[in-house]
Amino acid sequence: MTDEGRRNVRDLRRANRARLLRQLYFHGPLSRQDLIQATGLSSASVSNVVADLLDAGLVVEAGAVESEGGRPRILLRVDTSCFEVIGIDVGETRIRLERFDLGLGELAALDVPVVGGSLDPESVVPGIASGLAELVAGAEAPVLGVGIGVPGIVQHQPFAVIHGQTVGWDAFPLEELLRKHTALPLFIDNGATTLAQAEMWFGAGRDVDSAVFLLLGSGAGASVIADGAPFRGSTTSAGEWGHLNVQYQGRLCRCGSRGCLEAYVGAEAIIARYQEAVDAAVVDAADEEGALRSILAEAQQAGPAGDAARAVLDETAVRIGIGIANVVNFLNPQRVIIGGWAGLALAPSLLPRIREVVREHALHLPYSLTSIDLGALGADAVALGAATLPVARFLEAGA
Amino acid sequence: MTDEGRRNVRDLRRANRARLLRQLYFHGPLSRQDLIQATGLSSASVSNVVADLLDAGLVVEAGAVESEGGRPRILLRVDTSCFEVIGIDVGETRIRLERFDLGLGELAALDVPVVGGSLDPESVVPGIASGLAELVAGAEAPVLGVGIGVPGIVQHQPFAVIHGQTVGWDAFPLEELLRKHTALPLFIDNGATTLAQAEMWFGAGRDVDSAVFLLLGSGAGASVIADGAPFRGSTTSAGEWGHLNVQYQGRLCRCGSRGCLEAYVGAEAIIARYQEAVDAAVVDAADEEGALRSILAEAQQAGPAGDAARAVLDETAVRIGIGIANVVNFLNPQRVIIGGWAGLALAPSLLPRIREVVREHALHLPYSLTSIDLGALGADAVALGAATLPVARFLEAGA
DNA sequence: CAGGTTAAATCACGTCTCGAACTAAGTCAT
DNA sequence: ATGACTTAGTTCGAGACGTGATTTAACCTG
Numbered sequence: 001m002t003d004e005g006r007r008n009v010r011d012l013r014r015a016n017r018a019r020l021l022r023q024l025y026f027h028g029p030l031s032r033q034d035l036i037q038a039t040g041l042s043s044a045s046v047s048n049v050v051a052d053l054l055d056a057g058l059v060v061e062a063g064a065v066e067s068e069g070g071r072p073r074i075l076l077r078v079d080t081s082c083f084e085v086i087g088i089d090v091g092e093t094r095i096r097l098e099r100f101d102l103g104l105g106e107l108a109a110l111d112v113p114v115v116g117g118s119l120d121p122e123s124v125v126p127g128i129a130s131g132l133a134e135l136v137a138g139a140e141a142p143v144l145g146v147g148i149g150v151p152g153i154v155q156h157q158p159f160a161v162i163h164g165q166t167v168g169w170d171a172f173p174l175e176e177l178l179r180k181h182t183a184l185p186l187f188i189d190n191g192a193t194t195l196a197q198a199e200m201w202f203g204a205g206r207d208v209d210s211a212v213f214l215l216l217g218s219g220a221g222a223s224v225i226a227d228g229a230p231f232r233g234s235t236t237s238a239g240e241w242g243h244l245n246v247q248y249q250g251r252l253c254r255c256g257s258r259g260c261l262e263a264y265v266g267a268e269a270i271i272a273r274y275q276e277a278v279d280a281a282v283v284d285a286a287d288e289e290g291a292l293r294s295i296l297a298e299a300q301q302a303g304p305a306g307d308a309a310r311a312v313l314d315e316t317a318v319r320i321g322i323g324i325a326n327v328v329n330f331l332n333p334q335r336v337i338i339g340g341w342a343g344l345a346l347a348p349s350l351l352p353r354i355r356e357v358v359r360e361h362a363l364h365l366p367y368s369l370t371s372i373d374l375g376a377l378g379a380d381a382v383a384l385g386a387a388t389l390p391v392a393r394f395l396e397a398g399a
Numbered sequence: 400m401t402d403e404g405r406r407n408v409r410d411l412r413r414a415n416r417a418r419l420l421r422q423l424y425f426h427g428p429l430s431r432q433d434l435i436q437a438t439g440l441s442s443a444s445v446s447n448v449v450a451d452l453l454d455a456g457l458v459v460e461a462g463a464v465e466s467e468g469g470r471p472r473i474l475l476r477v478d479t480s481c482f483e484v485i486g487i488d489v490g491e492t493r494i495r496l497e498r499f500d501l502g503l504g505e506l507a508a509l510d511v512p513v514v515g516g517s518l519d520p521e522s523v524v525p526g527i528a529s530g531l532a533e534l535v536a537g538a539e540a541p542v543l544g545v546g547i548g549v550p551g552i553v554q555h556q557p558f559a560v561i562h563g564q565t566v567g568w569d570a571f572p573l574e575e576l577l578r579k580h581t582a583l584p585l586f587i588d589n590g591a592t593t594l595a596q597a598e599m600w601f602g603a604g605r606d607v608d609s610a611v612f613l614l615l616g617s618g619a620g621a622s623v624i625a626d627g628a629p630f631r632g633s634t635t636s637a638g639e640w641g642h643l644n645v646q647y648q649g650r651l652c653r654c655g656s657r658g659c660l661e662a663y664v665g666a667e668a669i670i671a672r673y674q675e676a677v678d679a680a681v682v683d684a685a686d687e688e689g690a691l692r693s694i695l696a697e698a699q700q701a702g703p704a705g706d707a708a709r710a711v712l713d714e715t716a717v718r719i720g721i722g723i724a725n726v727v728n729f730l731n732p733q734r735v736i737i738g739g740w741a742g743l744a745l746a747p748s749l750l751p752r753i754r755e756v757v758r759e760h761a762l763h764l765p766y767s768l769t770s771i772d773l774g775a776l777g778a779d780a781v782a783l784g785a786a787t788l789p790v791a792r793f794l795e796a797g798a
Numbered sequence: 799c800a801g802g803t804t805a806a807a808t809c810a811c812g813t814c815t816c817g818a819a820c821t822a823a824g825t826c827a828t
Numbered sequence: 829a830t831g832a833c834t835t836a837g838t839t840c841g842a843g844a845c846g847t848g849a850t851t852t853a854a855c856c857t858g
Contacts, residue, residue: 007440008815009845012411016846032806041406042847047807070804071854153764163764210633222729231625233731234609237765240728245721245760248646257724257760322644325656326725329639330621332632361644361656365552365562366636407846408814415815431837441816446838469835470823801857808851814844821838828830 013049016041018398020049021058024078025103025395029062031073050076056399057082078102083394084141086184087387088128088148089191089380092119092167092218097131098383099139102391104202108138109383119151119167125174129181136184145185145390149194149382150174153237160188163237165255166219187389192239193230194385195377196223199337201388203376208334212327213375214241216320216343218288219254219266224331242266246322264319267292267342270312277308292345299349317350321357324372328358332366339375347374412448415440417797419448420457423477424502424794428461430472449475455798456481477501482793483540485583486786487527487547488590488779491518491566491617496530497782498538501790503601505783507537518550518566524573528580535583544584544789548593548781549573552636559587562636564654565618586788591638592629593784594776595622598736600787602775607733611726612774613640615719615742617687618653618665623730641665645721663718666691666741669711676707691744698748716749720756723771727757731765738774746773 006015016039023038024030030038035046053059053076060079064072080103089096095112112127114120128148136143152164152172160175175186189197196205196213205211209228215221222241224231232238242262243255250259251269263269267288274283274295282305283291299309324336338347347354355372362370377384405414415438422437423429429437434445452458453475461476479502488495494511511526513519527547535542551563551571559574574585588596595604595612604610608627614620621640623630631637641661642654649658650668662668666687673682673694681704682690698708723735737746746753754771761769776783 006405006411006414007438009408009411009813009843010815012405012408012814013845015405033804039406043806044808044848045846047805048846051807067804067855069802069856071806071856073805208633226625226630231630231730233765234607234733235731235765235768237762238729238731240731240762240765243728243762244643244725245645246647248717248721255762259760318647322647326643329642330637330729331630332634332637332639334633361658363636363639363642363654366632366634366639369634408812408844409846411845412814432835442837443817443839444815446836447815450838466824466835468825468833470837472836799858803856804854806851806853809849811847811849813846816843817841819838819840822836823834824836825832825834827832 014398016045016398017049017052018396020046021053021078021398022395024059024076029075029077031065031075033073035076058399080105082141083144084139085144085387085390086132086135086146087194087383087385088132088146089194089382089386090119090124090128090148090150091191091382092151095124095127095131096380096383097128097135098387099135099143100384100387101141102144102394104384104387104391106384108135110135119164119169121169121172125177125181128178132182132184136182143184144394145187146182147187147189147194147386147389148174149189149191149386151191153235154188154190155236160186162188185390185393187386187393189230189386189389190221190223190236190239191382191386192221193223194389195339195375195379195382196225196337196385197230197388197392198377198381198385199339199375200225200228202384203381204337204373205335210333211335211337212241212331212333213337213339214320214324214327214343216265216267216338216340216346217379218268218342220262220323220340222327224333226331241323241327244323244326246319246326261319261323265316265323270295270316270342273315274309274312277312278305289341289345292342296345296349313346313350314353316346317353318357320346320350321354322361324354325358325361325367328362328366328370333370336370336372337375338372339377339379341379344375344379413797415444415797416448416451417795419445420452420477420797421794423458423475428474428476430464430474432472434475457798479504481540482543483538484543484786484789485531485534485545486593486782486784487531487545488593488781488785489518489523489527489547489549490590490781491550494523494526494530495779495782496527496534497786498534498542499783499786500540501543501793503783503786503790507534508782509534518563518568520568520571524576524580527577531581531583535581542583543793544586545581546586546588546593546785546788547573548588548590548785550590552634553587553589554635559585561587584789584792586785586792588629588785588788589620589622589635589638590781590785591620592622593788594738594774594778594781595624595736595784596629596787596791597776597780597784598738598774599624599627601783602780603736603772604734609732610734610736611640611730611732612736612738613719613723613726613742614739615664615666615737615745616739616778617667617741619661619722619739621726623732625730640722640726643722643725645718645725660718660722664715664722669694669715669741672714673708673711676711677704688740688744691741695744695748712745712749713752715745716752717756719745719749720753721760723753724757724760724766727761727765727769732769735769735771736774737771738776738778740778743774743778 062077099108192215220242247259251263253260253263591614619641646658650662652659652662
């Protein structure tokens with residue numbers, strides 16, 4: 001039931017094409033001999049399919065490897081210039097559009113400011129549409145598709161509908177609305193998921209195939225990657241790590257519940273807890289990035305304010321650690337990757353303590369097989385990750 | 400990388416065979432026309448493959464459906480008597496072996512007592528081996544394989560090695576040891592996972608393809624089913640629901656950590672908490688099932704002991720509810736199924752309160768799409784679930 | 799420049815699925 | 829009864845694919 005397609009010989013060919021293409025895409029220039037090894041296909045088939053790919057212009061020769069007494073191997077690589085893709089990061093404060101070649105090398109970028117500083121459903125669609133038109137106009141190769149990372153839960157039914165509590169989107173039919181402005185294939189997914197995808201392809205998750213990516217920003221989310229693909233629950237809302245309950249009758253969370261992880265570890269929560277501790281508005285809660293920086297700086301100083309900052313940060317580390325331990329115990333990933341702007345800001349100083357707490361609270365066996373690392377791509381790779389979506393489809397389809 | 404096989408035309412045939420077989424197995428007697436619809440194959444291919452299956456004796460005709468003016472459809476079904484499988488439940492107090500036909504109808508069963516009441520690695524292998532030999536001797540059809548559900552984390556490296564803290568197994572090489580006694584294919588998995596598998600095939604999960612199965616017994620575990628198949632972490636130790644941390648610096652858990660769910664919701668923990676509350680050994684902690692029953696009975700009575708029982712049970716419901724809310728938020732399953740002997744004992748009285756707590760603590764969207772139900776197969780379906788493993792392999796391989 | 803070595807292409811063959819044509823097995827109206 | 833009609837299932841030829849064996853290509857060594 002799970003495996004669609006693959007009924008007749010043409011599907012078989014497509015699958016083998018995809019296998020070769022995928023291998024070439026991810027594992028650099030390879031010779032036909034390498035492909036035989038990697039895919040298990042016969043040399044005849046590899047020759048045959050490669051000829052197809054060369055004809056189609058998807059693959060080009062890339063020099064030869066020096067001979068060891070015989071005919072030299074000719075290296076092959078995917079021609080990254082034969083197609084382009086577009087990735088869009090719909091953030092809470094701005095919309096960023098980027099155009100990439102097939103190898104996800106950036107070719108152009110474009111920011112669309114969000115009018116009034118809030119993601120008004122009415123204005124976001126024309127904003128995306130006009131930026132998209134501009135990027136597509138500049139493309140020098142056919143555009144495979146458009147990936148869009150959005151702040152909220154995405155439901156495909158079958159057109160993507162977005163539930164974004166933080167931006168006030170309630171069942172916002174983004175895909176249907178965008179359909180009126182473009183005929184390009186659209187791939188819409190949660191921003192945390194696309195960021196995780198980017199880390200899996202090019203960042204801290206390159207060498208594993210199951211990982212949990214934690215996104216610490218104003219709030220806290222996660223994205224679970226299992227067997228190389230994003231794990232989605234039955235309705236694509238899996239990964240709400242921030243609303244794991246870690247304290248019965250704990251702090252009030254903006255979701256309405258109490259004791260959520262997000263009530264302790266998101267930037268908003270950290271700042272609020274610090275303000276409560278020092279009993280004054282010494283930091284500007286509206287500028288979360290600045291506020292978090294000043295709390296981190298304060299923690300380096302002596303005095304009562306420094307004590308308060310250290311206490312708040314230590315509890316943050318503890319809560320993050322417990323949240324990670326829960327993930328390790330329950331899902332047993334090969335790697336936990338911490339990302340998001342707040343995560344990247346906090347992790348350098350908090351990581352040792354976080355690791356300690358995880359060790360204390362996780363079971364030994366899964367803990368010993370998990371590494372906890374920082375994201376490698378910064379917090380701005382949402383568009384890059386979104387752009388992986390059409391590429392992934394392209395590789396799966398083998399054309 | 401994920402999809403092995405399916406390279407050449409023979410693999411294609413095998414895949415299509417498997418598709419038909421699977422459809423016939425799970426969706427009852429079907430005509431060739433139904434199969435054409437269900438699988439998308441051409442009528443010629445269905446005819447062809449069905450002829451193969453009939454020749455091989457895996458499928459037999461099962462009457463005809465009445466005509467509506469044309470030639471009547473001939474129904475086909477899997478011949479469940481053409482193979483048998485064996486399922487084994489390695490429990491903490493006894494080993495149960497059962498022999499089934501291919502349709503998982505029980506044909507024979509056998510209990511092997513555990514000497515000394517503890518699962519001594521030395522004696523468990525001969526115990527299984529002798530019981531297995533006896534069951535196999537009685538088989539009237541070839542035995543496809545042996546599924547074994549064990550109490551612990553199973554690692555395949557590549558032979559199954561079991562880590563069972565509760566029974567004192569440390570990297571116990573069960574598969575390698577059993578290999579010396581039988582040549583039958585062995586399928587070893589965690590008991591909670593096999594029980595969940597049984598529920599997915601025949602019980603409360605029949606109509607969904609993603610579910611989380613909670614096993615409440617002496618302790619608490621879980622098994623996650625995603626897209627119809629057990630979700631395993633990178634090392635097959637996913638599902639340690641009982642060791643989700645729900646209370647910082649909470650009760651001490653037998654795993655050494657503090658605040659684990661299991662420290663509140665397993666039978667052992669419930670009994671301990673009740674004993675603390677009434678400050679006396681009014682229940683026999685050695686007989687957990689009896690003790691739990693008497694606590695449930697006491698909760699019906701007035702008086703201080705009844706108050707204590709009610710308080711303990713209410714907190715149990717709250718903690719279970721929070722544990723479920725965490726699962727709902729994080730994994731967004733279609734269904735949460737509560738099983739295990741303690742779960743089945745507690746649920747009738749606690750389920751309303753549990754549902755209430757989940758509703759309070761889970762996010763609205765995933766909660767509204769999840770149902771929380773009781774397991775339908777009782778607590779003794781571990782062997783049945785284990786027996787599904789060789790059958791699943793059989794159906795996948797298409798022969 | 800001949801002999802050796804390795805890479806890649808070609809060929810003949812067997813297998814697969816598919817659409818179309820065909821046969822089988824019923825119903826229904828006359 | 830009988831022939832027209834309907835639906836189920838089979839057979840057949842065509843087209844496509846992968847494979848192993850064979851052949852051709854490209855390079856090295858001495």
